[in-house]
Amino acid sequence: MNPPKVFIWYSHDSATHKRWVLEFATTLRNRGVDAILDQWDLRPGDDLPHFMETNLQSSDFVLMICTEKYVEKANAGEGGVGYEKMIMTSALLSRIDNNKVIPIIRQNPSKSRPTFLKSKLYIDFSNDDEAEYAFDDLIRVLLNAPLYEKPEIGKNPFRPMEGSRPDRTSDGVREVMASIAKAYDSTGDEHVFFNAVMNNSSMRRLTLDRYVREAEQWV
Numbered sequence: 001m002n003p004p005k006v007f008i009w010y011s012h013d014s015a016t017h018k019r020w021v022l023e024f025a026t027t028l029r030n031r032g033v034d035a036i037l038d039q040w041d042l043r044p045g046d047d048l049p050h051f052m053e054t055n056l057q058s059s060d061f062v063l064m065i066c067t068e069k070y071v072e073k074a075n076a077g078e079g080g081v082g083y084e085k086m087i088m089t090s091a092l093l094s095r096i097d098n099n100k101v102i103p104i105i106r107q108n109p110s111k112s113r114p115t116f117l118k119s120k121l122y123i124d125f126s127n128d129d130e131a132e133y134a135f136d137d138l139i140r141v142l143l144n145a146p147l148y149e150k151p152e153i154g155k156n157p158f159r160p161m162e163g164s165r166p167d168r169t170s171d172g173v174r175e176v177m178a179s180i181a182k183a184y185d186s187t188g189d190e191h192v193f194f195n196a197v198m199n200n201s202s203m204r205r206l207t208l209d210r211y212v213r214e215a216e217q218w219v
Contacts, residue, residue: 003034004142007055010065011073011081020106021065024125027135033142048080061100061142064117067107074114102141172211175201179208 006028010021018039028035036059042051056062064070073081103113103122113122123141125134140146179201183192186200194212201208 003032004060005034005036005058006061006063006142007036007059008063008065009038009052009081011067011070011079013067013069017067017107024065024104028139028142031135031139033139052080059100061102063102063104063138064114065104065106066113066117066122068110068112071108071112071114074116102138104138172203172207173215175203176208176211176215179203 008021008025008028010017012018022037022039025035025037025040036055038051042048070081073079101117101120103117103120105111105113105122105124105126108126111122111124111126113120123134123138125131176197179197180192182200183196187196197212198205198208203211
């Protein structure tokens with residue numbers, strides 16, 4: 001199985017944030033994910049729009065690191081993130097699988113996302129103490145290794161009665177026949193009386209009369 005190719009895009013908020021993103025991408029690569037990051041794959045003189053468009057199209061997943069500044073820039077259309085917003089809301093979006101875009105929340109108390117990611121479920125990396133749990137959730141998605149697998153649907157426990165009518169009449173007739181059989185077993189006579197059948201049935205008199213007549217039609 002080829003490792004999934006994952007494109008990481010973020011705003012260069014600070015040196016500290018860039019270092020966190022670098023460590024984030026390094027962890028992904030150490031755990032079987034082909035993470036693509038500008039700090040490794042983009043050099044001075046390279047074409048930024050081409051780098052973004054190429055990786056947005058060719059990657060299996062796109063991870064967008066959402067900080068407060070990232071969201072502000074994306075919604076305002078500023079800088080590289082603003083160009084990314086233009087790409088994600090343009091015709092290019094129709095040529096990539098929208099399900100592969102995963103928002104990553106980082107240092108974002110309000111858990112806000114850019115407007116073009118507003119409806120998407122996110123993975124929260126804002127709390128460093130819970131980063132391992134977040135990595136587990138994320139990598140399971142990227143490697144298609146869910147914690148819980150959806151069980152198969154079981155077999156239908158009910159079997160249709162052969163020759164039964166398409167309504168509930170067959171259930172009542174079956175109970176009448178079972179009551180008659182019990183009456184025979186309890187008396188041992190060649191014939192059984194109606195009262196004996198009633199004694200072995202939970203039906204009321206009128207209901208029993210009805211199903212006895214139905215049973216006579218089946219005989």
